[in-house]
Amino acid sequence: MQITLAYVISLNGKITKGDDPDVKLWSSDEDWEHFVELRGKSDVVVMDRKTYETVKPPAESGKLRVVFTSTPERFQGLEGQLEFVNETPAEFVKRMSESGYEKILLAGGARLSGDFLAAGLVDDVYISYEPVLFGSGRPMIDEGGLDVKLRLQSVERLNEQGTILAHYKVLK
Numbered sequence: 001m002q003i004t005l006a007y008v009i010s011l012n013g014k015i016t017k018g019d020d021p022d023v024k025l026w027s028s029d030e031d032w033e034h035f036v037e038l039r040g041k042s043d044v045v046v047m048d049r050k051t052y053e054t055v056k057p058p059a060e061s062g063k064l065r066v067v068f069t070s071t072p073e074r075f076q077g078l079e080g081q082l083e084f085v086n087e088t089p090a091e092f093v094k095r096m097s098e099s100g101y102e103k104i105l106l107a108g109g110a111r112l113s114g115d116f117l118a119a120g121l122v123d124d125v126y127i128s129y130e131p132v133l134f135g136s137g138r139p140m141i142d143e144g145g146l147d148v149k150l151r152l153q154s155v156e157r158l159n160e161q162g163t164i165l166a167h168y169k170v171l172k
Contacts (some may be wrong), residue, residue, distance in 0.1 A: 006126045013111065014137030017137075022054060028163045042063075046065075047106065048112045049067055049068070051108030051109055065082050118142065120172060124153075124170065125167075126165065126167050127168070128158065
């Protein structure tokens with residue numbers, strides 16, 4: 001199982017501008033293109049409830065979207081396309097592996113990302129650094145004692161504004 005974490009962040013580490021979770025308002029088109037490419041290579045896209053409610057991704061045949069929430073019974077899924085779950089990351093990955101899925105993309109949720117990293121399940125991290133600074137916003141990861149080492153694989157400048165894409169391998 002290959003698990004990839006992808007984020008776009010401000011230079012001071014924020015994934016939201018204040019309380020507004022819509023990253024499309026401040027992130028670049030080039031970052032979005034990279035995210036779409038990663039999404040296209042994945043069998044499963046995972047997010048938390050807040051990200052889901054912000055993005056409301058449409059169902060897509062051949063792509064499973066999974067939303068982690070403490071109240072999955074509040075939502076209606078769509079078999080093979082959209083699931084709402086309350087599982088540990090390890091339980092979820094085991095179930096996905098047993099179901100034949102091979103590539104998971106983590107696409108939102110500071111706590112969710114931290115939980116997957118803390119469980120040692122993430123293989124790759126892609127971070128797009130946008131050349132903006134926010135006085136307030138949510139951090140990329142709810143740290144809570146997290147201690148994960150990464151090794152830089154590549155760095156690419158995505159545009160003239162200076163958006164930087166960095167790819168890291170998680171050292172296990």
